[in-house]
Amino acid sequence: MAAWINGARVDREAALEAAAAVIAEARLPAIAGLVADVDGIRAGIRLAEVVGGIVDPFASTELYAALAGFAASGTIGTTPAEALARADFILAIGEAAAASSMLRRLASRGPVTGGTAGATRRIVALGGVPPPEVEHLAYPLNAAGLPATIGLLRAVAAGRIAADPDVTALAENLRTARFGVVIYDPGELGELASQMLIELLQELNDTARCFALPLADAWQGQCVVQVSAWTTGLPPRQGFGRGSAEHDPWRFDLRRAVSAGEVDAVIWLASLEAPVPAGSERPEVALLGEPTGEEAHIVIEVAVPGVTCDGAVWDDGRGVLAYRAAARPEKAITAADALGRLGCEALRLRQAPC
Incomplete structure (x- = not known):
């Protein structure tokens, strides 16, 4: 799987180390997008928890x-x-x-x-x-x-x-x-x-x-709601800066928090297709299913649920979470694995236990 730093192809391990350094140095990182399968979304929430960040899914407008x-x-x-x-x-x-x-x-x-x-x-x-x-x-x-x-x-x-x-x-x-x-x-x-x-x-x-x-949104918002409910007991948007999960649609709005200078690093997760923010909300780190390498300062390609890896996603036609087997399985790092490694490495850099 490919990885980029400043648009240049690099080894994936180097990209993961650079991304972990960005997260470790951030005062308030935001884990955003969450256009992914159950495991990826759960790992995104877990990353926000261990580094004291906020969580704001791309589907927030429709969800609210x-x-x-x-x-x-x-x-x-x-x-x-x-x-x-x-x-x-x-x-x-x-x-x-x-x-x-x-x-x-x-x-x-x-x-x-x-x-x-x-x-x-x-x-x-x-x-x-x-x-x-x-x-x-x-x-x-x-x-x-x-x-x-x-x-x-x-x-x-x-x-x-x-x-x-x-x-x-x-x-x-x-x-x-x-x-x-x-x-x-x-x-x-x-x-x-x-x-x-x-x-x-x-x-x-x-x-x-x-x-x-x-109608469900196109960005796995219903999946985020389900995973968030059983993981923290709260709906998105959430923040973990005070040691436990807090829900506040205004405080943890990514756009507002970036504009106010509160968030200083955006980690964007979209292993399924979704637009990547530009402008002030442009992510420092992006984990994407089919990247070009230009979407963020650090871009890491991850497996696509239902295409290159198995995954459970929201099925709008049935109104349930449904398992999707990989159509063409590949040996690729999943979003959940990548986020787990980023969390552990960021904590190591902060000299905190993983």
């Missing part, structure tokens, strides 16, 4: 849109498998949902299980246009945008106000669905609209059955 609503109102959701098997009414909110592979899968067949088996599956788009092969009714979006439209729909569905025929009909569809599912991208909706949507579904379920199916 979903987690904020969950923290405020709880949730009432379903899984992709249940939606495929049972849903007789689908509402796709936003452009990401309308263009998603999940919506295409739902449009390719009807419900086959339970009381909805054999029913015609209806699909409605709100704020997005599905591909031509997806039959749908496209309701107009309120000029104020998705948050206001969802709020209006909630009020109409609860019978608190009257609205135009399109919104009234959509509310009636949700109320009368035998197994309704709302697909959306939390990152596109934002915190306010995501919370409003969950509260709409909770109210609908007083008399109907209607569930949320949020």
Whole structure:
């Protein structure tokens, strides 16, 4: 596997030693990205713990849109498998949902299980246009945008106000669905609209059955949430500077911490494909699955889960962590192994026990 320092190819051991020196000398290192498999993410959190750093995954924006609503109102959701098997009414909110592979899968067949088996599956788009092969009714979006439209729909569905025929009909569809599912991208909706949507579904379920199916981000954010929960008991973002895990979305925001001069070294982990930050957040060290060598001061190539090594990753189509065997196994250092070695070497340089 390849490694680079300042764009020049070097021996991997030399790159690991240089990267460990960067971490050891940092006052507050940040382990960021975490676009990796379970073992890689766990090793990234462990590295932050042993060197007193912070952890901020690349998927934080999308995660916080979903987690904020969950923290405020709880949730009432379903899984992709249940939606495929049972849903007789689908509402796709936003452009990401309308263009998603999940919506295409739902449009390719009807419900086959339970009381909805054999029913015609209806699909409605709100704020997005599905591909031509997806039959749908496209309701107009309120000029104020998705948050206001969802709020209006909630009020109409609860019978608190009257609205135009399109919104009234959509509310009636949700109320009368035998197994309704709302697909959306939390990152596109934002915190306010995501919370409003969950509260709409909770109210609908007083008399109907209607569930949320949020789309997972493309950066293994759901995997980070799971690993973080069982590793530290906390969601990201986290910091370990005071000896134990602390959760604070503001303090441990990578962009804010770098701008404020608090973080002085960024270690970027993306054994799966993800953009590497530029500008002030450009990493000093990058562990990447398919690097060019120009992404950071020190770049170390690591194995790609499901391609050159085995790994467990988030499977959006199934809504679970799933094992992926290597398609073309290679003798390559994994992200977890590289991060473990960096942690031990950084502690040795700090003259602390590993």
